[in-house]
Structures are given as C-alpha cells and as structure tokens.
Amino acid sequence: MLQLQFLSSPRLSVQTLNPDSNSNTKPFPPFSFSFSSLKSTQTHAFKFNPLSLTPKPSNFSLKCRQSEYFDQKQRFNNSSPTSWPPPLGLPPRFYVGHSIYKGKAVLTVEPKAPEFVPLDSGAFKLSREGFVLLQFAPAAGVRQYDWSRKQVFSLSVTEIGTLISLRARESCEFFHDPFKGKSEEGKVRKVLKVEPFPDGSGHFFNLGVQNKLLNMDENISIPITRAEFTVLNSAFSFILPYLLGWHAYANSIKPDETSHGNNANPRYGGDYEWSS
The missing domain is CATH 2.30.31.10 (Transcriptional Coactivator Pc4; Chain A)
Incomplete structure (x- = not known):
C-alpha cells in the first residue's frame, strides 16, 4: 500500500480519505491513498509568509509500501505448475478433435x-x-x-x-x-x-x-x-x-542422401524402372 503523509500547520486543513468511511471517494486498486492532518508541531510542511506569499518548503516525507497484490501475483507466477516449453527431453503432446x-x-x-x-x-x-x-x-x-x-x-x-x-x-x-x-x-x-x-x-x-x-x-x-x-x-x-x-x-530425408541413399542398398537397387 502506498501512503502519502504531509505534515501541515493548523491553518492548512486536509480531509482524511478513508476507504472504510461512507464517503463516495474510492481508492484506485491496487493502491490506496490516505492523507492525515497532524497537530501543530515545531516542524511544518509549508510555511507561508503573509507578506511575500512565497512558500518555503520544510521537511516533506513520502512513505511507500508495496501492495500485497503484487506479492501474491509474484508468488502465483513462481508457483504456477504450467510451464512452456516442456521440460528437456519430454516432447510436447497435443490432443485434438x-x-x-x-x-x-x-x-x-x-x-x-x-x-x-x-x-x-x-x-x-x-x-x-x-x-x-x-x-x-x-x-x-x-x-x-x-x-x-x-x-x-x-x-x-x-x-x-x-x-x-x-x-x-x-x-x-x-x-x-x-x-x-x-x-x-x-x-x-x-x-x-x-x-x-x-x-x-x-x-x-x-x-x-x-x-x-x-x-x-x-x-x-x-x-x-x-x-x-x-x-x-x-x-x-x-x-x-x-x-x-x-x-x-x-x-528423415536429408539432402545429401536423396541421390545415392537407396542405391547403396542392394535390397532396393533393382527396384527402380530407370535403373535398368
């Protein structure tokens, strides 16, 4: 799960998006986003100067955590019993009808x-x-x-x-x-x-x-x-x-055997009409 957390001053209020609440807002799978507002501390995410109106960035933290969806998908792919091509030495078999x-x-x-x-x-x-x-x-x-x-x-x-x-x-x-x-x-x-x-x-x-x-x-x-x-x-x-x-x-026919392969065998040497 990917979580984004902002540290903000009391003047900047951010609503919390909770997927379990009754809000119509829904998270996008496979990630869920949650924003939380914290009480005023000595460390602020943004400090506003009322004269210059220029924000000065302070400590900004971004926390990421991989979703369990990808872990499960990776485990499923690694443990899948079906593999292609088939194991070495075992020719594939096909059944049709x-x-x-x-x-x-x-x-x-x-x-x-x-x-x-x-x-x-x-x-x-x-x-x-x-x-x-x-x-x-x-x-x-x-x-x-x-x-x-x-x-x-x-x-x-x-x-x-x-x-x-x-x-x-x-x-x-x-x-x-x-x-x-x-x-x-x-x-x-x-x-x-x-x-x-x-x-x-x-x-x-x-x-x-x-x-x-x-x-x-x-x-x-x-x-x-x-x-x-x-x-x-x-x-x-x-x-x-x-x-x-x-x-x-x-x-089984090879190019170098087509001209003299059967003629070398006395069993078949006299069976051709054109051999006489």
Whole structure:
C-alpha cells in the first residue's frame, strides 16, 4: 500500500480519505491513498509568509509500501505448475478433435497416430497405420449427452478415402467385427451407414451396434450438413498422409542422401524402372 503523509500547520486543513468511511471517494486498486492532518508541531510542511506569499518548503516525507497484490501475483507466477516449453527431453503432446452437436446426438472425430517398431539397424518400420476414431453419444436432454452410452467406430485410411470421394447424393456402408479371427467373432457387429439427405444438402451418419456379449442393440443417427461434411473431408485429406506415417519418412530425408541413399542398398537397387 502506498501512503502519502504531509505534515501541515493548523491553518492548512486536509480531509482524511478513508476507504472504510461512507464517503463516495474510492481508492484506485491496487493502491490506496490516505492523507492525515497532524497537530501543530515545531516542524511544518509549508510555511507561508503573509507578506511575500512565497512558500518555503520544510521537511516533506513520502512513505511507500508495496501492495500485497503484487506479492501474491509474484508468488502465483513462481508457483504456477504450467510451464512452456516442456521440460528437456519430454516432447510436447497435443490432443485434438472436432465435435458436431445436434439435438439427438453428438459426433466427435479424433485422429489416432500410427505406430512404429524399431529395427536392429536403428531405423523404424511402420507396424500399424493410424486411423480416425468416431465417437457417437445420444442426447440425454437439452445440450446434454449420455457419454456412458457412447459407441465408437474406427475409420481406416481406405474408409477415409471412401468418405472423401463421396458425392452429394451417394451413400456408403462400412462393417466392422472387432473380434474377427478370434473366438468371439460374430458376437459384436458394427455398421456405419452414410446416406444422403433427400435434397442432397448433407448426409446422415447412422451407427448401429449389436453386442451379444452385453445383450445390447444401439442405433445412433446424426445429420451432417454439407458445410460440416466439407470440414470433415478437409480434415481427413490433411491428416491422411500422417496416418500412413509418410511424414516421418519425409522428415528423415536429408539432402545429401536423396541421390545415392537407396542405391547403396542392394535390397532396393533393382527396384527402380530407370535403373535398368
């Protein structure tokens, strides 16, 4: 708090500004100002000569004290758990997604990165392509959705290509069995149908899930307008090379290796049409 204190003679009266009083005057945060008048002492702040009317300054004192506001702000900044950039050795992680909310359901779209395995040579090989995860949740009220009943559907890169090439009045259908090739095969059936509006202004995304293990049969449908479908297709087109892992390969290319890097490897030396 900043306090200004003047020592004045009895002839010069100064009113005290007290923030706790009933006065309409309010201090300006984060500082408060208070003026106090003291009784006459031998030391005066200003002495007036009635003949010359020239003030002669005497002892003037100014006392300053830092507000607790700045102390608290400084302590908060020093103890903040969020820091940027992240600690050394830990790469930053980003989570993204896009949601489309409608009256009866919500659709959330999230990309999932591909997986790589290390080789003995120190290089990495793609072990699993990335995909796009669709999450459907039915409405439980006005602007409320029951995520405990959500159903998921994973779009492969080929299925993403089918959606991207879909025209206004075309439809497609995808069938998934999460337990295909296992003992539970056929007990869970997922069907995603993308069908056009009658006027061709959008598509219905309808997900049907039959789960015999849980004795459950769920159908969730959500209308996607042409504009919303365009946004999805644009995002799909952008992320598709990353789901294939080609970005990792592109980032590993060095200028001095583009001309003779693969030719030095006999495994790939005869695979080029122009090498013969």
